[in-house]
Amino acid sequence: MELIILLVVAHFIGDFYLQPKQWVDCRNTNHARSKGLYKHIATHFVLSIFAALLSDLPVFTILLVSLSIAVTHFLADLWKSHQATTLRSFLIDQLVHIIVILGIAFIVSDITFAQISTSFSNLNTLSNAIFVTAYLLVCKPASVLISLALRKHTQHLAEEAGDKGLQAAGAWIGYLERCLTISFIFMGQFAGTAFLVAAKTIFRFGDLTKNNDMKLTEYMMLGTLLSYSIAIFVGWNALYLMRVL
Structure with missing residues (x-):
């Protein structure tokens, strides 16, 4: 759970506080050739490393987590750059990022299906x-x-x-x-x-x-x-x- 919280916090910092408008405009104009997009992905890569470090993960796991988040974030933002700037595209983009973070955290944390089922049954x-x-x-x-x-x-x-x-x-x-x-x-x-x-x-x-x-x-x-x-x-x-x- 600690890793999930740290990665989500890192995501919101990278997406909303450390992403200047000119990077977004550059991404929407130049798409895969956008320097702003690559700077944004590098920011998320570094933030993910810090989040994983705070969770005391092994070095190899830290690199794997950070690379997975960076690659999936790049693909999601590249898709978004080809879409109109609407609430729908924004929500889909953010939902994809959060699902990826949850998936990676579950795999790394060795959370079992039984534990997930128990958590949902407590909510039911x-x-x-x-x-x-x-x-x-x-x-x-x-x-x-x-x-x-x-x-x-x-x-x-x-x-x-x-x-x-x-x-x-x-x-x-x-x-x-x-x-x-x-x-x-x-x-x-x-x-x-x-x-x-x-x-x-x-x-x-x-x-x-x-x-x-x-x-x-x-x-x-x-x-x-x-x-x-x-x-x-x-x-x-x-x-x-x-x-x-």
């Missing part, structure tokens, strides 16, 4: 299932429920507003506020929910006062109250079920 509890289900409920299902509840008002207000807002921004704001709300409930930090409500009210206050539209004001209040009501209902019931079951 009823409380964790309720916990995950709560987050799933307050995202898409809650969004659909709110959308259906306010459906008769949505189309009319959308036609009046035009294309002033960001596409799908409202849905993502709802996902985040509900996930944060049940997170605060699980942590027992109910003041955090009050902070979220206050922050959203402050940011929306200017839009509401400038618009002078009672329908829009009531629509936004209904959406916000429904969103928080669902999150609080799911969060409290999830806590209750985790305590009694």
Whole structure:
């Protein structure tokens, strides 16, 4: 586990703190002939050596781990250089790096399948299932429920507003506020929910006062109250079920 943590820390330092923008631009322009790409890979190679050294691995193992990470990192970044700069390509790239690190650490650390199975079985509890289900409920299902509840008002207000807002921004704001709300409930930090409500009210206050539209004001209040009501209902019931079951 120590090796995994050290390699992951080394990865994030190398990818986000020791990679100047000019290296990224050079990689995206020149691909395999990019000097910036090779400098970036050399940085990861050195960081991996330090991470492996701190784990007290043999010299040959240290070199094998560092070379494996460097080569796979090169291939992943080379693939990424041919892709559009999107959230999807970024997440795929980072996921590949993390999977490689986990795989190498498991092989080097001699972790058995039985140990991995035991770790997963410890996570497979009823409380964790309720916990995950709560987050799933307050995202898409809650969004659909709110959308259906306010459906008769949505189309009319959308036609009046035009294309002033960001596409799908409202849905993502709802996902985040509900996930944060049940997170605060699980942590027992109910003041955090009050902070979220206050922050959203402050940011929306200017839009509401400038618009002078009672329908829009009531629509936004209904959406916000429904969103928080669902999150609080799911969060409290999830806590209750985790305590009694």
